[in-house]
Amino acid sequence: MLKMPALDQGVLARRDQIVAALRGLVPGDGVIDSETGRRVYECDGLTAYRQMPMVVVLPRTTAEVAAVLSYCKANAIKVVPRGAGTGLSGSALPLGDGVLLGMGKFNRILEIDYANRVVVCQPGVTNLGITNAVQGDGFYYAPDPSSQIACTIGGNVAENSGGVHCLKYGVTTNNVLGVEFVTIDGEIMRLGGKHLDAAGYDLLGVMVGSEGLLGVVTEVTVRILRKPDTARAVLLGFPSVEQGGAAVAAIISAGIIPGGMEMMDKLAIHAAEAFVHANYPLDVESLLIVELDGPAAEVEELIGAVETIARDNGAVYARTSTSEDERMRFWAGRKAAFPAVGKIGPDYYCMDGTIPRKRLPEVLRRMKEFAGKYDLRLANVFHAGDGNLHPLILYDANKPGEIERAEAFGADILRLCVEVGGVLTGEHGVGVEKRDLMGAMFTEDDLKQQQRLKCAFDPDGLLNPGKVFPILHRCAELGRMHVRAGALPFPELPRF
Amino acid sequence: MTETLKPQTQAQLRDVVAWAAAEEAPLEVIGRGTRRGLGRPVQARHTLDVSALAGIVSYEPDELVLTVAAATPMAEIEAALRAGNQMLAFEPMDSGLLFGRSAGEGTLGGVLSAALSGPRRIKAGAARDHLLGFQAVSGRGEIFKAGGKVVKNVTGYDLPKIFCGAFGTLGVLSEVTVKILPAPPKSRSVLLFGLDGAAATHAMADALNAPFDVSGAAHLPAAIAMRSDIDFVRDAGMSVTALRIEGTPGSVAARCAGLRALLAGRARDEELHSMRSVALWREIRDVAALLPDREAAVWRISVAPSAGASIAAALPGAAFLDWGGGLIWLAVSAADDASAAQVRKAVDASGGHATLFRAPEPLRAGMSVFQPQPPALSRLTARVKESFDPRRVLNPGRLYAGM
Numbered sequence: 001m002l003k004m005p006a007l008d009q010g011v012l013a014r015r016d017q018i019v020a021a022l023r024g025l026v027p028g029d030g031v032i033d034s035e036t037g038r039r040v041y042e043c044d045g046l047t048a049y050r051q052m053p054m055v056v057v058l059p060r061t062t063a064e065v066a067a068v069l070s071y072c073k074a075n076a077i078k079v080v081p082r083g084a085g086t087g088l089s090g091s092a093l094p095l096g097d098g099v100l101l102g103m104g105k106f107n108r109i110l111e112i113d114y115a116n117r118v119v120v121c122q123p124g125v126t127n128l129g130i131t132n133a134v135q136g137d138g139f140y141y142a143p144d145p146s147s148q149i150a151c152t153i154g155g156n157v158a159e160n161s162g163g164v165h166c167l168k169y170g171v172t173t174n175n176v177l178g179v180e181f182v183t184i185d186g187e188i189m190r191l192g193g194k195h196l197d198a199a200g201y202d203l204l205g206v207m208v209g210s211e212g213l214l215g216v217v218t219e220v221t222v223r224i225l226r227k228p229d230t231a232r233a234v235l236l237g238f239p240s241v242e243q244g245g246a247a248v249a250a251i252i253s254a255g256i257i258p259g260g261m262e263m264m265d266k267l268a269i270h271a272a273e274a275f276v277h278a279n280y281p282l283d284v285e286s287l288l289i290v291e292l293d294g295p296a297a298e299v300e301e302l303i304g305a306v307e308t309i310a311r312d313n314g315a316v317y318a319r320t321s322t323s324e325d326e327r328m329r330f331w332a333g334r335k336a337a338f339p340a341v342g343k344i345g346p347d348y349y350c351m352d353g354t355i356p357r358k359r360l361p362e363v364l365r366r367m368k369e370f371a372g373k374y375d376l377r378l379a380n381v382f383h384a385g386d387g388n389l390h391p392l393i394l395y396d397a398n399k400p401g402e403i404e405r406a407e408a409f410g411a412d413i414l415r416l417c418v419e420v421g422g423v424l425t426g427e428h429g430v431g432v433e434k435r436d437l438m439g440a441m442f443t444e445d446d447l448k449q450q451q452r453l454k455c456a457f458d459p460d461g462l463l464n465p466g467k468v469f470p471i472l473h474r475c476a477e478l479g480r481m482h483v484r485a486g487a488l489p490f491p492e493l494p495r496f
Numbered sequence: 497m498t499e500t501l502k503p504q505t506q507a508q509l510r511d512v513v514a515w516a517a518a519e520e521a522p523l524e525v526i527g528r529g530t531r532r533g534l535g536r537p538v539q540a541r542h543t544l545d546v547s548a549l550a551g552i553v554s555y556e557p558d559e560l561v562l563t564v565a566a567a568t569p570m571a572e573i574e575a576a577l578r579a580g581n582q583m584l585a586f587e588p589m590d591s592g593l594l595f596g597r598s599a600g601e602g603t604l605g606g607v608l609s610a611a612l613s614g615p616r617r618i619k620a621g622a623a624r625d626h627l628l629g630f631q632a633v634s635g636r637g638e639i640f641k642a643g644g645k646v647v648k649n650v651t652g653y654d655l656p657k658i659f660c661g662a663f664g665t666l667g668v669l670s671e672v673t674v675k676i677l678p679a680p681p682k683s684r685s686v687l688l689f690g691l692d693g694a695a696a697t698h699a700m701a702d703a704l705n706a707p708f709d710v711s712g713a714a715h716l717p718a719a720i721a722m723r724s725d726i727d728f729v730r731d732a733g734m735s736v737t738a739l740r741i742e743g744t745p746g747s748v749a750a751r752c753a754g755l756r757a758l759l760a761g762r763a764r765d766e767e768l769h770s771m772r773s774v775a776l777w778r779e780i781r782d783v784a785a786l787l788p789d790r791e792a793a794v795w796r797i798s799v800a801p802s803a804g805a806s807i808a809a810a811l812p813g814a815a816f817l818d819w820g821g822g823l824i825w826l827a828v829s830a831a832d833d834a835s836a837a838q839v840r841k842a843v844d845a846s847g848g849h850a851t852l853f854r855a856p857e858p859l860r861a862g863m864s865v866f867q868p869q870p871p872a873l874s875r876l877t878a879r880v881k882e883s884f885d886p887r888r889v890l891n892p893g894r895l896y897a898g899m
Contacts, residue, residue: 115701115802116822138707160650167647173654174625187872194800196822197611197622198661199849199867200895201880205624205657209650229707249558255581255678294709295754298747354646356559386648387559423644424651434651441651442641449640449884450653456879468652481517481636481886493512494502494548 002049002432004466007097011077012054018077019055022099025067030105032056041082041100045147046090046433048349048403053080053094058102062180062188062218065101069216070186072099078462079184081212083123083155086147088350089431091159091211091467101216103154109133110219116194118177120221123154127161130222139224142169145427146335153220160209162427164260164334167385168293169225171427173208178221181207181214184458193221206453211429212464214457231259231293232303233330236310237284237317241265241380244286245360247313248384251290254309256302259293261385262334265364268341268379268392269333275340278333281317288315288384289330334381341379341392348379349393349406353417354426357387366416367391374409376402388426389417415440430468438470447471452478498524500543506631506639506670512544513668514637516889525664525891527567527603530592531610535663535894536865537857549670550603557582560647561628562676564604566669571600583679586623587614587777593784594794594854605669611661614781615712615740618704618819624660626675632659632667635885645673658880665891665899666884680711680742683773684752688763690734691715693805693817699759700820701802703739706758708751712740713820714780715805720816723786726776728766737763740777780818787827788814793834793855797824799848807842811835830855836863843867866895 011018019033032038033055043050059065072079078098085092094100106122112134113120119130119141127148130141144163145151151161157179162171169175178192191204198204207214238244244263251258264272264287273280280287290306292299307318321327333340342348355363364380371378377394391413395406414424414434418441424434438447447469454461455475465472501523503509516523522540526532528547546567553563557580564573570588577583589612592602613622629643642655659666688699696715703710714737721729721736729736741751756765768776779785787794792813799807804821812835813828828835834855843850849867852860869877878899881888893899 113802114705116800117704139705160654162648162650170621170625171648171650173657174621183872183876189870189873189876191873193847195798195848196617196801196819197613197798198624199798200661200869200873200877201666202611202624202657202661203876203880205660206653206655208657209654226705226707252560252678253558255681257678295707295747295751297750298743301744301746354644354648356556356561356646358556358559383648387646388648422646423649426646426648427650429650430652438652441644445638446640446642447652449634449638450642450655452883453653453655453880456876456883479883479886493508494504 004095005472011097015054018075021071022055022057022068025071026057026059026064030058030060032058041085041094041102044082044085044090044092045088046093046431049090049093049432051094051096053100054097056100056102058105060105062182065182065216065218066186066188068099068101069182069184072462073184073186073460076460076462078465080464081158081216083152083158084126084150086151087155087159087429087431089425089429089433091429091431091464093432095466103152106154106218113194117224118194118221119224120219121153123157123217123220124152127151127153127156134224135227138227140227141222142175142225143172146338153222154217157208157217157220158210158212159429164262164383167261168257168259173205175223176204176208176220177223179204179207179217180219181217183215184463211431211468213454213468214463228293230296230299231291231327232299232321233289233291233327234303234306234318234320235280235330236288236290236315237281238286238288238315239284241286241364242361243314244288245357247288247310247315249357250309250313251306252385254305256305258290258385260289260291262289263287263382263384264334264337265380267377268337268381271340271344271379272333272337275343276332276336278329280333284317289334337381338392341394345394345396347395347397349395349410351389351391351393351410351413352425352428353414353422354386354388355417355420355422359420363416363420367413370409370412374405376405376409386426387422411437432467435468436470448473448478455479498541498543500545502545502548504548506549509546509549509668509670510633510637510639513633513635513889516542517635517637517887520887520889522889522892525668527606528569528601530595530597530602531606533595533854534591534610536897537861538891538894540892544668546668552576553671555580560676561645561673563645563671563673566605566672567603569600570602570604570607573604574600577676581679582676584626584674585616585620585677586626587616587781588612588623589614590782593782604672604674608660608672609662609664609669615714615777615818618713619709619711624657627656627660627672628675629673630656630659630669631671632669634667635887635890643673647675663891663894665881665895668890682745682748683740683742683770684748685768685773685776686739686741686752686755687728687766687768688737688759689732689765691737691763692735693809695762696735696737697802697805697821699737699762700739702758703755704820706755708741708755709743710739711742712738712777712780714738715817715821716786717816719814720786723788724776724779725785726768726772728768729776738776740773783825786816787825789827791830792827793830793859794853795826795828795839795850796853797826797839797843797848797850798822799824799843799846803846807846810842811838830859833863834859
């Protein structure tokens, strides 16, 4: 079972005093210490892990965030930041001796600036809320995680969230220009702004995707894009997953970067079709949805090219959307794939590794072997363009031992992703879920260097401890250098 | 007299840095030295020359990734990508030309370390958006890696981001993996003649806000335009505002027509096709040909696009705008402080940052070359430096005095 940092009994003994002090810093209803009130926050989107926080704090202003963090620092209290709690890796899993800092009240859009194509907003604004605020004028915010109705931009920044359009338009980090954040010391800092590159070290670049371990973001400046003129999607069915994969490679090598390119295997196709009746072909082994977006002239040209490439690679089914309705229906199945699989599951565990695409056939074959070994079913959904796999492991939490088997199966899949040259997580984050697998991808020196960076921001390790890193080292220990003095080695080294 | 150390392998590189850390012997880290004049001068008894760590490790066009030893020359990388009809989409600036070097001489590690993104940054992202992973030797003398070799990855902190623009002060890159993309088959530019800075800013914003996928938006005042090698630009006798459209032939033609219709009536317009469009954007990217006076000091000023034209107009010297107004290249007299007080004041008022990109060494040694930081951020920056290079042996003082 997951091992979290030992509870600080000293902090727990002072709980009432801490709650009272926090009430002084965040007046009104912003401090929740009742059991029922805290229950709401006991997990994020990774529901297999639950933990009641010691206390929940919902600040309204940056000054309140700063006051809470400097109080926590002064009193050695751990802090777990949280957006909407939709994350899938447990980054926002509370700590029993920690403050759960919910940013939901930071829900205002502060500025829409079309001259610079940016929106400045508070971190609790939802991802879709940004698009909704600008779409009337023909603009949108590009990263579109499937939880976009609920997930917040602050959470997206913490997790560096992706979406189905990120091969062409980038993930969160490519679309954020600035943040205001508060350090654990309570210092308020600004990084970036409306300009297009960093001054000094690109600390904004490491804040994005840092899973709440470096600071608490209180304001975000994002780039918005003009909505493409046209978007059309084509559904392509293949008699094998390999042929679908070959078509993806051929589309990219023809110089085409589709707005979205998604693949599903047979089990996922059937589950999605049963769930939303997207009118998918049921007699194919893999289904590809390719969406071309952009100027109308270009989309026409490219959609024909994609169909030709697909047929050359053995597609037995091809249908191009002829209306916006039909395009949305193509996507409805894909977007509902997770809950659809959940329906036949009855539970599912979603993985998130990325692989070099050319290794797809081998990875699929070995995942099938794992499925046999663990006696569990597997449905596959991929962001095909960028090699980001979402294998969905089906299990029944009510059957003893199944969840443990599902977790072991998942760990095998992620180790396989690393083995073939890929990574543990493409867009969901490490959190607690993949924390103990970090050693499969990184050496001890790699991980220590990352943790030293953490020490530069949070030397006492109070921000979200127990996430991302499998072993917590003290900063003093990480900083120590073992030097060997002496003459310059390598006499054969060229010198001038 | 400085001694130059030239490791041939990553292991030798590690041993040199470990030795330097043990001895607290500062190193000036160079690839091919084309950007040595950029940043504050480094005072170091030893030069660490990593130019031997060169060569393409793997190029996989279908995977959209390229892995090279960090000091691989850009000319070699560009030739390989051209053969695969691909490109580094951030359009790396060849800054060597501003320092009297020849084209393509610099290395990819140097481009990334200096975070030099070209005109296409407005559409395709910056250098930092294309570095997927790396191997490096930290100032502690340890080999480590970060990021990955696939285009989508959120495993661990995104260290590739801070290595872009760190000028070799955090670690010595030995291998880098970058995202590559298909090169557009066609390039065209719509030119608008005679707009002043404010009107050009509006035109560029309107173009970038329209669904035509503009991939370059620059404004060259008359005195700059006349230095161009492209006849339409050189002979205009007035300012030239350039908007680039790239893609497949039919799409480019349709979008150019749409853009000209959108901007009709604002100014006389013209279209540049193919090689002449490519050549114009190379001039804008590399800057050197467009700025007067090889002895001038050069500032690179990054601000909100809507603010660029008015800031440039208020400063002395000759300037042009890229990135829809968000990037100002300014040539001023190198006398006194090279107008630093005025530049800093203007940028402080608007937000953004300014770099004294080229200036005589004594000037760069005696003042802030990069944007001065607020105290809290400066302290955090120093702690970040210390977390990679606690003994300050890698390019000490290159970014900020005393760090």
